[in-house]
Amino acid sequence: MAEIERKLAEMGLELPPLRSSTVGNFVPAVKTGNLVFLSGHGAGLPGGGMLHVGKIGADLTIEQGYDSARQTMLNLLSSLKGEIGDLDRVKRVVKLLCMINAAPDFGDTPKVANGASDLLISLYGEAGRHARSAVGMVTLPSGMAVEIEMVVEVEA
Numbered sequence: 001m002a003e004i005e006r007k008l009a010e011m012g013l014e015l016p017p018l019r020s021s022t023v024g025n026f027v028p029a030v031k032t033g034n035l036v037f038l039s040g041h042g043a044g045l046p047g048g049g050m051l052h053v054g055k056i057g058a059d060l061t062i063e064q065g066y067d068s069a070r071q072t073m074l075n076l077l078s079s080l081k082g083e084i085g086d087l088d089r090v091k092r093v094v095k096l097l098c099m100i101n102a103a104p105d106f107g108d109t110p111k112v113a114n115g116a117s118d119l120l121i122s123l124y125g126e127a128g129r130h131a132r133s134a135v136g137m138v139t140l141p142s143g144m145a146v147e148i149e150m151v152v153e154v155e156a
Contacts, residue, residue: 069115
């Protein structure tokens with residue numbers, strides 16, 4: 001078993017099945033050179049639907065947002081594996097753009113985004129430490145709580 005997937009299993013987590021988008025004319029990941037750019041992903045569940053729907057700070061708690069960010073990262077990692085074949089090929093996580101469906105007065109978006117960041121650092125150590133933006137949004141597609149884009153550097 002690959003090292004990263006072994007770590008996921010030890011944490012009681014697993015990659016969801018690869019999902020294809022039916023909502024637009026785009027692909028989940030694009031590799032150019034040694035960089036992979038991943039489209040915005042949400043906290044979709046393997047059986048369908050979202051882990052949580054609604055606004056953090058109004059309908060949902062920070063903890064629910066954190067869990068949504070972690071599930072979103074699992075979905076991103078599944079798409080990344082689909083693009084590069086082996087998550088052990090990740091050399092560095094470069095950047096996350098974390099978009100949080102937030103109530104107008106919600107200012108703790110970094111605490112929500114930590115659900116994704118903490119998972120990456122647990123899996124990749126220093127190579128998982130990344131630049132990040134965590135911004136509140138008025139709305140996200142289908143009312144999802146979190147949407148994240150990611151850029152990673154991979155071994156050639």
